[in-house]
Amino acid sequence: MRLKNCQIRIRHGIKDLYICYMKSIKYGTKAFMELLFPRLCPVCGKCLEVEEQFLCGRCEEDFPYTWSWAFGENPVERRMWERVGIVAAASLFFYRKEGGYGELVKKVKYGGDTALGRWLGRELGRRMDESGRFVGIQAIVPVPLHPLRRWRRGYNQAEIIAQGIAEGLGGVKVEMHLLRRRKHTGTQTKLSARERSANVKDAFAMNPRVATRLSSEGVRHILVVDDVLTSGATLSEAVKPLLDSFTVSVATAGFVE
């Protein structure tokens, strides 16, 4: 009996040693790669430590969460309600030009950083799930780019964030083809609120075939996703064509105060 216990202990000891050894190799390889290709924190520009994934510890600690997922009648919902009748809305963080956090969206939008975009989406989706305010969502629809712009950029940042949110919500499906952008609008960044609204008016249409399919599958509640909510002009135009057929909530990574 004693001999058997001893053998088991040795076996466990060897297994622990092996796990420890493999961990060291993994850490060492990562550290070596960091030495060759140092990664920088997109917010403050500091060199990331091996165990830091996207942000440095300091920037992760100071992350400007909106907490909008946790309570109703939040600023994100109020901004949307000025334009359109959605059920609920949430954004992950306050998007400010100063402070560096705006770089996160820029890296996804112009730098094609899919891992960062998915992470932002996952972080939001997980919090939405835990809040219990978004339990009825059955499909996620990213705000589409005009096909010409999507072709030029090679990806749609809203799709990347939507995929992350879908993961965070526990595997809700992402439906890419329900909305179509029929107007090739220029950049919205330098326009006033009124100009933005005029620029995107009637820019989106719903694909009736996809809508019929989703309805027949029992989908009633859809989450429309974009990268940043500024005036709400683009998101509300994307929501409008869906309202006759579906109940709609919205989510964005950034929220401009």
Ligand SMILES: [Zn+2]
């Ligand atoms: Zn940092």
